[in-house]
Amino acid sequence: MSTLPETARIPAGAAPVRVAAAPATASTADVPVEAEEVAFDIRNFSMWYGQRQALQEITIKISARKVTAIIGPSGCGKSTFLRSLNRMHDLTPGTRLEGTLRHFGNDLYGPGIDATAVRRRVGMVFQKSNPFPTMSIADNVLVGLRLNGMRDRSVLQERLEQSLRMAALWDEVKDLLNRPGTSLSGGQQQRLCIARSLAVQPDTLLMDEPCSALDPIATAKIEDLIQTLREKYTVVIVTHNMQQAARCSDRTAFFYMGRLIEFDNTRKIFTNPSNPQTEAYVSGRFG
Amino acid sequence: MDASPYLPSPRFARWRRWKSGAITGILVACALAVIAPLFLVIYFLLVRGYSSLDWSFFTQLPKPTGEVGGGMANAIVGTLTLLAMATVVGVPFGVFGGIYLAEYGSDRANDWIRFAADVLNGVPSIVWGMVVYLILVVPFKTFSAYAGGVALGLMMVPLVMRTTEEVLVLVPQSYREAALALGIARWKVIMVIVVRTALKGIGTGVIVALARIAGETAPLLFTALGNNFWNHNLKEPISALPLQIFAYSISPYDDWHRQAWAGALVLMALILALNITVRVLSRDRQSTL
Ligand SMILES: Nc1ncnc2c1ncn2[C@@H]1O[C@H](COP(=O)(O)OP(=O)(O)O)[C@@H](O)[C@H]1O
Ligand SMILES: [Mg+2]
Numbered sequence: 380m381s382t383l384p385e386t387a388r389i390p391a392g393a394a395p396v397r398v399a400a401a402p403a404t405a406s407t408a409d410v411p412v413e414a415e416e417v418a419f420d421i422r423n424f425s426m427w428y429g430q431r432q433a434l435q436e437i438t439i440k441i442s443a444r445k446v447t448a449i450i451g452p453s454g455c456g457k458s459t460f461l462r463s464l465n466r467m468h469d470l471t472p473g474t475r476l477e478g479t480l481r482h483f484g485n486d487l488y489g490p491g492i493d494a495t496a497v498r499r500r501v502g503m504v505f506q507k508s509n510p511f512p513t514m515s516i517a518d519n520v521l522v523g524l525r526l527n528g529m530r531d532r533s534v535l536q537e538r539l540e541q542s543l544r545m546a547a548l549w550d551e552v553k554d555l556l557n558r559p560g561t562s563l564s565g566g567q568q569q570r571l572c573i574a575r576s577l578a579v580q581p582d583t584l585l586m587d588e589p590c591s592a593l594d595p596i597a598t599a600k601i602e603d604l605i606q607t608l609r610e611k612y613t614v615v616i617v618t619h620n621m622q623q624a625a626r627c628s629d630r631t632a633f634f635y636m637g638r639l640i641e642f643d644n645t646r647k648i649f650t651n652p653s654n655p656q657t658e659a660y661v662s663g664r665f666g
Numbered sequence: 667m668d669a670s671p672y673l674p675s676p677r678f679a680r681w682r683r684w685k686s687g688a689i690t691g692i693l694v695a696c697a698l699a700v701i702a703p704l705f706l707v708i709y710f711l712l713v714r715g716y717s718s719l720d721w722s723f724f725t726q727l728p729k730p731t732g733e734v735g736g737g738m739a740n741a742i743v744g745t746l747t748l749l750a751m752a753t754v755v756g757v758p759f760g761v762f763g764g765i766y767l768a769e770y771g772s773d774r775a776n777d778w779i780r781f782a783a784d785v786l787n788g789v790p791s792i793v794w795g796m797v798v799y800l801i802l803v804v805p806f807k808t809f810s811a812y813a814g815g816v817a818l819g820l821m822m823v824p825l826v827m828r829t830t831e832e833v834l835v836l837v838p839q840s841y842r843e844a845a846l847a848l849g850i851a852r853w854k855v856i857m858v859i860v861v862r863t864a865l866k867g868i869g870t871g872v873i874v875a876l877a878r879i880a881g882e883t884a885p886l887l888f889t890a891l892g893n894n895f896w897n898h899n900l901k902e903p904i905s906a907l908p909l910q911i912f913a914y915s916i917s918p919y920d921d922w923h924r925q926a927w928a929g930a931l932v933l934m935a936l937i938l939a940l941n942i943t944v945r946v947l948s949r950d951r952q953s954t955l
Contacts, residue, residue, distance in 0.1 A: 467843060500849075502848065503843075511862075575844075
């Protein structure tokens, strides 16, 4: 858990957050603290599916090498938000966005930006594990490197082991590397997908409810894994499970109806939230 | 003891059994009517063709007019050659067209392409023969194996295109997203990951198309023409089973009639083999997709 001092609450910075009747203006304490490197600097970010607005003027700074959890009731825009962080919406016809979204200072939606290059740095793990069905375990891990032109066998071999070790899967599969990826158990498949993402050496990992299809033991393994990942990676994880957010994140953002309601240190969100809606949600009174 | 309220009266139960039996009978009769023609075809081909099917049928060239004996070796090889050439022509256009439809095309463009493909599917096969005759036979002043292969290949295109599209659409979106999220360029995602996932289905579609065209006669009449000898040059006419069957059936000789039946039996066996391959391939389709 974060050891950062809890600082006094200051209204959100430059963001001219529209003050609607309800829900109220996002309350974001002054996280991240000054010294922290910012991975995502997002300002007034709105998104539409056709006519339907799914995100409303989100302003948030997500720190590098921290675990940030996104919580909120179904349909509040968690996945939509996460998928805009690596431009996964590019392929959905009819999507439109406004505002700015910077990743380590670079505008992700700036003119001429190559979404493929963005995704190489910002990886994603999905709700349902999805190893490629025609590929072996090893091929699954290495496909990203291979298709981006890496031919050096020693590098591939090294990256294979390194990625599987980081995903805490090496010991379980080191003798089965040529078996199909789909022959693994659900939890192993999800860790294989994490290894696959790590193999292309991103600096940020997005996870959209990565444990919602897993049993408690497999979930615990993934949560342990997230703890080790935060040393090197910026992790943004969407979760339905409040205990999970409380257990494994440093910061928590509460979304409701397409708005960011509150963003603060996880401990604060779960023990002493500023916003009554956050309080109602984390105490299980709705959602 | 009172009868259970769930127990129908004996009269009603009898009526219901009778009704059920009658419906079952009608359905069985319909099912038989559907498969009976297949058995009739196989029965007649076996009765008429099997006795003429000897070793020389598979190894020898046709005998000159009026002479007894000989075989259809050149026609069998010719049909296989034409099918191979049709595959070379039809598969790339069909598969890439299907990829375009499934992955790239706008809804409007796709509507038009699908409509065109459906119309092409309905073009009478003799029309394909005439068109290719104008394009490849007239300018080069000779009937050729090439022209025959192209005519059959063009017939394959819309068939392969539609099945390719259908199986690509079945590949779950989650694989595309997972691959894109690895920073793989979209065209590579499609060509390597999506197509590979659907490969078995695409292969099945190709074989179905081959089975459809293997017996086509009309498109070959003005293109491959037929040949009583071995074809040593694809720029020259080539024999094919359907052409040979056609030529022999309209001849006045009993021995040729018998050979035509034998040829039909061999052609039917080839098509049946292709269809069985499809069944075997698609049996575990679920595991591929
Ligand atoms: N592809 C889409 N097209 C149209 N609307 C969508 C699409 N994806 C999500 N939405 C809508 O956007 C809202 C937010 O969805 P989502 O981000 O998936 O919510 P969450 O992940 O928090 O459950 C929902 O109301 C949903 O219906
Ligand atoms: Mg979601």
